[in-house]
Every structure is written in structure tokens, then in C-alpha cells.
Amino acid sequence: MPMINSKNIHSYWQSLPLGMVLLAFLVFPIAVITVVSFWDYNEFSIIPDFIWTNYEYLLSSPVTWKAYLQTLQYALLTWTITLGLGFTLAYFLAFHVRTNGMQTLLFLICTIPFLTSNIIRMISWIPLLGRNGLINSGLQSAGITDAPIEWLLYSDFAIILAYVHLYTLFMVVPIFNSMMRIDRSLIEAAIDAGARPYQILRDVVIPLSKSGIIIGSIFVFTLVMGDFVTVKIMGGGIRASIAVLIYNEISLLQYPAAAAGAVVLLITVIMMLVILFRLVDIRKEV
Amino acid sequence: MKDLKDTKTEKSSGISRRSLLKGAAAVTAGAAASGAITGFPMIWAQNIKNVTLRQFGTGVSNLNAIAEKCKEDLGFNLQLTSLDSDSVTQRAVTQPKSYDIADIEYWICKKVFPSGAMQALDTSRLKNFDKISPLFINGKLTPDSEIAQGTAPHTVGFVEGKNGTSFAKEQTNWMTLIPTIYNADTLGIRPDLVGRPITNWRDIMDPAFKGKTSILNIPSIGIMDAAMICESMGEIKYGDKGNMTTGEIDRTMAILTEAKKAGQFRAFWKSFDESVNLMASGEVVIQSMWSPAVAAVRSRGIECKYQPLEEGYRAWGGGLGLAAHLSGLELDAAYEYIDWYLSGWVGAYLNRQGYYSAAPETSKQFMSEDEWNFWIEGKPAQGDILSPTGELMEKAGATRDGGSYWDRMGAVACWNSVMDENRHMVRKWNEFIVS
Numbered sequence: 145m146p147m148i149n150s151k152n153i154h155s156y157w158q159s160l161p162l163g164m165v166l167l168a169f170l171v172f173p174i175a176v177i178t179v180v181s182f183w184d185y186n187e188f189s190i191i192p193d194f195i196w197t198n199y200e201y202l203l204s205s206p207v208t209w210k211a212y213l214q215t216l217q218y219a220l221l222t223w224t225i226t227l228g229l230g231f232t233l234a235y236f237l238a239f240h241v242r243t244n245g246m247q248t249l250l251f252l253i254c255t256i257p258f259l260t261s262n263i264i265r266m267i268s269w270i271p272l273l274g275r276n277g278l279i280n281s282g283l284q285s286a287g288i289t290d291a292p293i294e295w296l297l298y299s300d301f302a303i304i305l306a307y308v309h310l311y312t313l314f315m316v317v318p319i320f321n322s323m324m325r326i327d328r329s330l331i332e333a334a335i336d337a338g339a340r341p342y343q344i345l346r347d348v349v350i351p352l353s354k355s356g357i358i359i360g361s362i363f364v365f366t367l368v369m370g371d372f373v374t375v376k377i378m379g380g381g382i383r384a385s386i387a388v389l390i391y392n393e394i395s396l397l398q399y400p401a402a403a404a405g406a407v408v409l410l411i412t413v414i415m416m417l418v419i420l421f422r423l424v425d426i427r428k429e430v
Numbered sequence: 431m432k433d434l435k436d437t438k439t440e441k442s443s444g445i446s447r448r449s450l451l452k453g454a455a456a457v458t459a460g461a462a463a464s465g466a467i468t469g470f471p472m473i474w475a476q477n478i479k480n481v482t483l484r485q486f487g488t489g490v491s492n493l494n495a496i497a498e499k500c501k502e503d504l505g506f507n508l509q510l511t512s513l514d515s516d517s518v519t520q521r522a523v524t525q526p527k528s529y530d531i532a533d534i535e536y537w538i539c540k541k542v543f544p545s546g547a548m549q550a551l552d553t554s555r556l557k558n559f560d561k562i563s564p565l566f567i568n569g570k571l572t573p574d575s576e577i578a579q580g581t582a583p584h585t586v587g588f589v590e591g592k593n594g595t596s597f598a599k600e601q602t603n604w605m606t607l608i609p610t611i612y613n614a615d616t617l618g619i620r621p622d623l624v625g626r627p628i629t630n631w632r633d634i635m636d637p638a639f640k641g642k643t644s645i646l647n648i649p650s651i652g653i654m655d656a657a658m659i660c661e662s663m664g665e666i667k668y669g670d671k672g673n674m675t676t677g678e679i680d681r682t683m684a685i686l687t688e689a690k691k692a693g694q695f696r697a698f699w700k701s702f703d704e705s706v707n708l709m710a711s712g713e714v715v716i717q718s719m720w721s722p723a724v725a726a727v728r729s730r731g732i733e734c735k736y737q738p739l740e741e742g743y744r745a746w747g748g749g750l751g752l753a754a755h756l757s758g759l760e761l762d763a764a765y766e767y768i769d770w771y772l773s774g775w776v777g778a779y780l781n782r783q784g785y786y787s788a789a790p791e792t793s794k795q796f797m798s799e800d801e802w803n804f805w806i807e808g809k810p811a812q813g814d815i816l817s818p819t820g821e822l823m824e825k826a827g828a829t830r831d832g833g834s835y836w837d838r839m840g841a842v843a844c845w846n847s848v849m850d851e852n853r854h855m856v857r858k859w860n861e862f863i864v865s
Contacts, residue, residue, distance in 0.1 A: 186853075189523065189545055201857075205861070207860065207861045207864045207865070210864060210865065211864050214864075270707075271711075274711050274712075274713055275711070275712055275713050276711060276712045276713075277711075294641055297713070298696060298697050298713075380696065380697030380698065381647050381697050381698030381699060381700065381704075381863070382690065382695055382696075382697055382698055382863070384863055384864040388863075388864075389860065389864060392860050392863065393860070394520075395516035395517065395520065396516060396649065396856050397519060397520055397523065397524075397541075398853075398856070
């Protein structure tokens with residue numbers, strides 16, 4: 145017994161630094177945000193108080209609900225597309241590329257867009273998609289359209305496009321990783337047992353890359369839920385998400401209202417994560 | 431590498447020695463000219479060169495050229511930070527120790543000053559105080575002009591004492607901001623793309639421009655443009671556009687929300703460069719705009735007009751204020767700097783950018799007659815008009831959009847403002863952006 149105890153104490157000591165860091169930079173800020181979300185405010189200062197009005201307004205306002213619906217819609221669409229793309233890419237890399245060297249090379253090529261900042265990657269879409277942008281002028285000079293297509297830029301389409309561009313890699317990496325761990329003899333056995341290709345995919349590959357899929361989904365969901373820059377730039381300021389709402393409130397010095405928004409968003413995202421973690425035990429399967 | 435570094439140090443010390451001499455000369459000349467060598471604050475040229483003043487504000491007047499000229503004329507350093515209007519407000523209140531001089535607009539002043547983050551300026555310490563336009567003292571451009579709606583600068587221009595936080599009704603010895611820059615804003619248009627004369631604010635709602643318009647997404651300013659539009663449409667008659675009732679705000683935002691849902695707006699912009707890009711790329715043909723943005727579009731060889739409208743202009747004004755923590759030598763330097771700001775060189779620089787200087791007569795001495803006639807008198811340019819940095823702005827023969835200073839500033843319908851119902855307005859504005 146004493147042995148185990150002293151072992152326990154040692155492991156506590158070892159985890160202390162990380163614990164302190166998390167306490168100082170994660171738990172404490174969140175606690176402050178939660179406290180401030182109950183404060184009152186006027187144009188130029190925040191007033192310590194305990195009021196529910198920030199939450200009352202937040203939860204009763206149709207604007208919040210609209211913004212949540214909109215954000216969830218972005219998240220779902222982005223998730224579907226990045227999952228489709230990410231899975232296909234990872235599958236190709238893992239099962240169709242034969243040599244290790246080629247795999248590494250192609251994988252590195254996938255990361256090339258990440259060599260520049262995400263703001264730059266986003267902004268470079270604008271000259272392409274604009275009313276007089278490359279795509280529209282190309283289509284018009286080829287005689288395919290008479291008038292510029294308006295919905296290419298400053299629209300939901302543009303926002304989803306940027307998200308897919310930005311986040312597909314977050315799907316590719318974990319799925320590729322778990323696919324590489326699949327024992328090839330399992331697939332051979334399936335072939336020997338007479339399984340057709342789609343059966344192998346459905347009964348062997350997908351179940352075994354589930355942990356990768358879930359991890360990728362967590363990345364994409366949390367990134368989209370908390371993003372405001374993409375919506376601001378690609379949506380031209382006329383589209384909005386939850387984070388844009390919070391950002392607007394911060395820029396107008398309404399910190400308590402913004403804090404309440406952040407707390408509600410945090411709870412929503414945590415709930416979503418709990419559901420995702422229910423689907424798969426990451427620690428067991430990785 | 432070492433050599434390079436050495437020359438650099440030598441060069442910079444050379445400059446400071448030279449500017450010190452120049453500064454000393456200017457100080458002596460100034461002291462002699464004023465005829466009163468009272469012993470302050472002229473004679474500390476020796477240690478003032480170590481002073482660095484940190485100024486922050488919106489991009490409009492935070493110009494490096496001003497910092498360089500200040501170093502040359504006065505000998506001390508000016509460190510500039512540019513932010514957008516919202517961030518400026520935020521920083522002025524929440525980080526009062528992070529700046530010495532705040533370059534803010536009057537409506538921001540109305541929000542910031544009551545928080546006690548700033549101190550008032552003693553007008554008797556400013557030689558050029560009497561050169562300031564009466565617009566900022568009593569609100570009247572000329573003795574018989576009417577005071578426009580909104581947060582007119584003179585209404586938040588004075589407090590009762592050095593540490594006063596509530597605004598005085600009349601002129602006192604203590605000013606919140608020393609006015610530096612102001613202008614009359616209107617809609618910018620692409621004359622080549624609108625295809626018809628634009629005469630009223632309501633033209634931005636014309637279905638012909640569906641999906642080709644934009645307004646700015648800074649609530650305190652955007653609501654004013656919105657009010658000008660709604661009033662022009664004949665939908666709402668406001669008691670005071672600068673201080674709307676909740677009912678007026680709701681109706682204004684309802685009209686705009688409807689237009690947004692119908693697809694009238696292409697985008698909303700928040701910063702200067704966004705508005706330039708929207709206009710230059712042709713995404714938008716009519717939008718709320720600021721005067722240098724129009725100039726920036728034009729400098730790319732694209733036609734753009736700052737269209738005067740029948741209902742008048744939405745005006746704004748900015749000035750320099752002191753942080754509450756400033757004292758001693760820094761405070762003296764800040765007074766010196768602000769006085770210098772009013773003495774003409776900066777005013778001329780701002781005038782040449784299409785803004786107006788708060789001390790018109792001093793800036794006149796630093797402009798050529800042709801420049802003065804073009805920018806202020808609204809007369810056709812005799813020669814080419816150049817920007818302060820030497821780029822061509824207007825060719826000979828051009829006249830300024832909207833005409834003379836008195837035509838433009840005399841037709842102000844309202845000033846940028848903060849309303850009593852600000853919280854409600856901001857909520858409604860947020861709803862409008864999200865809807």
C-alpha cells in the first residue's frame with residue numbers, strides 16, 4: 145500500500161507543471177469570463193453585479209437563435225464536405241499509393257496551403273470570386289454566362305468554400321493516421337472471404353478508421369463554431385455567426401454581453417463534444 | 431554589418447543634433463515673436479529630446495509624416511498607433527496608461543471622457559487657441575448658421591475643470607479635445623457605373639442598384655447614414671437624428687433589415703481599405719464612404735465621386751486629448767505638440783488630403799494660393815493638385831466635389847453621435863447585421 149501511495153504522489157508531482165499551466169491559462173480565464181458574464185455594463189465601463197439580463201437577452205433574442213442555426217448550418221455543411229474529401233484523400237494516400245516515400249511526399253503536398261497564414265489564403269479568394277473576378281470574367285468571355293454570378297462572393301457559398309479550403313487537412317491527417325494502422329492482412333482476409341470492394345470499405349475500413357473520423361470531426365466542428373474571421377471576410381460583413389455576434393459586442397465594449405455569449409457557446413460546444421466522444425472511446429482506439 | 435550599424439547611429443545622431451539646433455532656433459524665434467519670454471515652456475530644449483509621446487487614434491490623422499515633422503520642429507519623438515474607431519474607444523477606456531495622447535473623434539470623446547481616463551486641457555497654455563474655428567467653440571460656422579443635429583463638437587468640447595468629467599454647457603478654460611481635423615461625409619459613387627444622376631441619400635435604396643450598395647458597419651456612424659437614408663425616403667421624420675427615440679431606432683432598423691433581406695446590400699465595411707476595395711473592384715457602385723477613400727479609388731485611375739446630396743452631409747470631427755496620467759515634462763511636451771499641431775503645417779497637410787484643419791487661417795500660410803483655392807474655396811485648380819506625398823490627385827481644371835468649405839461644412843445635417851439610447855441602438859444594429 146505505501147508503495148502505491150508514494151507512486152501516486154510522484155505522478156501527481158509530475159503532472160503538477162501541466163496542471164498549473166492549465167489552471168492559469170485555461171481554468172482561470174474561463175472562470176473570469178463566467179463571472180463577468182453576470183456583470184452589468186454601460187457605454188464605457190463594466191459594473192460588478194449579479195444580474196441575469198445578459199443571459200435573458202441572449203437566450204430570448206431571435207437573433208441568437210438565428211445565429212446559432214446559421215453557425216450549425218455552416219458547421220454541418222463544412223463537416224460533410226471535409227469528411228467526404230478528407231476520407232477520400234486519406235483512403236487514396238493509405239491504400240493506393242504504394243511506396244512509403246511517395247506517401248510522405250503526397251502528404252507533404254497536402255500541407256502546402258498551410259505554409260501561408262489562413263487570412264492570406266482567405267483573402268486570395270476575393271479577386272477570384274468577385275463580380276469582376278477571374279471566374280466571372282472567364283465565364284463571361286467564354287460566353288457561358290451573360291451577367292456576373294453574384295453568389296460567388298460575400299455569400300454562404302464563399303464562407304463554406306473558405307472553410308473547406310482551410311480545414312480539410314484537419315480531416316485528412318487523423319483519418320490517414322488511423323488508416324495506416326489498419327492491418328493489411330485484415331483486408332486480404334476479407335478479399336479471400338469474397339467481400340466486394342464496397343463491403344471491405346463498409347465493414348473493415350470505416351469501422352477501423354472511426355477514431356480518426358471522430359478526431360477530425362471534433363477539429364472541424366470546434367473550429368467552425370468558434371470562427372469569426374472567415375465569416376467576416378468571405379461574408380462581406382453581411383453574414384453572421386455566433387462568434388461574429390460576440391466579436392461585435394466586444395468591439396462595442398459590451399464585455400458582459402460578450403462573456404455571456406462565450407459561456408453559452410462554450411457549453412454548446414462541450415455538449416457536442418460529449419456526444420462525439422460517446423460515439424467512440426478515443427483512448428481505447430488510437 | 432558593423433559598419434552599416436555605425437553609420438546608422440551616426441546618421442541618426444546627426445539628425446537629432448541638426449533638429450535640435452533647428453528646434454532651438456524655432457523656439458527662440460517663437461519666443462521672440464510672441465514677445466514674452468516667461469521662462470516656460472521654451473527653454474527645456476535640452477532634455478525634451480528624450481521625451482517620447484505615445485499617440486493613438488484612427489488612421490485618418492495618425493500619419494508618419496506628422497511624427498517626422500514633429501521630430502524636426504520640436505525635437506521629441508512621437509510614436510503613432512492606428513486602430514479602427516471601435517478599438518480606439520475600447521483602448522482609450524480600458525488601457526488609459528498605454529497612451530499619452532488620444533487622437534479621437536468627438537463622439538468617442540463623449541463615451542470616453544466621463545470614464546476619467548483623460549484630463550482636460552488648459553486653453554490659456556495654447557498660443558493658437560484663438561485661431562480655432564468657432565465651429566468647435568460655439569457650434570456656429572458663421573454667426574448666423576444653424577447648429578446641426580447629433581454630437582456637435584462644441585457640446586462635448588468643454589468641462590468645468592482639469593479633472594471634470596461632465597461636459598460644460600458653455601465655453602470654459604478647460605477643453606476636452608483640441609480640435610484638429612473634421613470633414614463632411616456623404617455617399618461615394620462610381621459615375622461610370624451608376625448610369626444616372628445621384629441627388630439624394632435615398633438613391634442608395636434604388637432597386638436598380640440591388641446588390642451593388644454598401645454601408646459602413648460602425649453602429650454610431652452607420653445609424654446616421656441609415657437615418658439620412660430613411661429621412662430622405664420620406665419614411666421617418668426624426669426629432670433629432672443624433673439622439674433618436676427607441677421607436678425611431680426600431681423603425682430605421684426595420685427599413686434597413688427589409689432592404690438587406692431583399693438583397694440591396696453587397697457588403698458592409700468596417701475599415702477604410704475595405705471601402706476602397708469594394709468600390710475599386712466594382713462590387714459596389716454607391717456606398718457610404720470617407721473622403722480619402724474616394725481619393726484612393728481615384729488614384730488607381732478609377733472614376734469615383736464624393737457626391738453632394740440635397741439633404742446635406744453627415745459631419746465628424748476629431749481632436750487631440752491628454753491621458754489622465756500625463757504630468758511634468760511629458761505634459762509640457764504634449765502642450766507644445768498640440769500648439770504646434772494648430773500652428774499650420776499639419777493643418778495644410780490635412781487640407782491637402784481633403785480634410786479640414788481646425789485652425790484654417792494658420793494652415794493657409796502653408797499652402798499655395800492654388801491649393802487653397804482648390805481645397806477650401808472650391809475654385810477650379812489652375813495647375814495639377816498633388817497629394818502631400820507628391821502624387822497627382824486632381825488635374826488642372828478640376829473642382830472639388832461639393833464645392834467650397836462653406837458650401838460643404840455649411841450643409842451639415844448632423845454630426846456623428848452617441849445617443850442616450852445607445853445600448854438599444856447597438857442591439858438593434860447587431861440584429862440588423864445578423865438578420
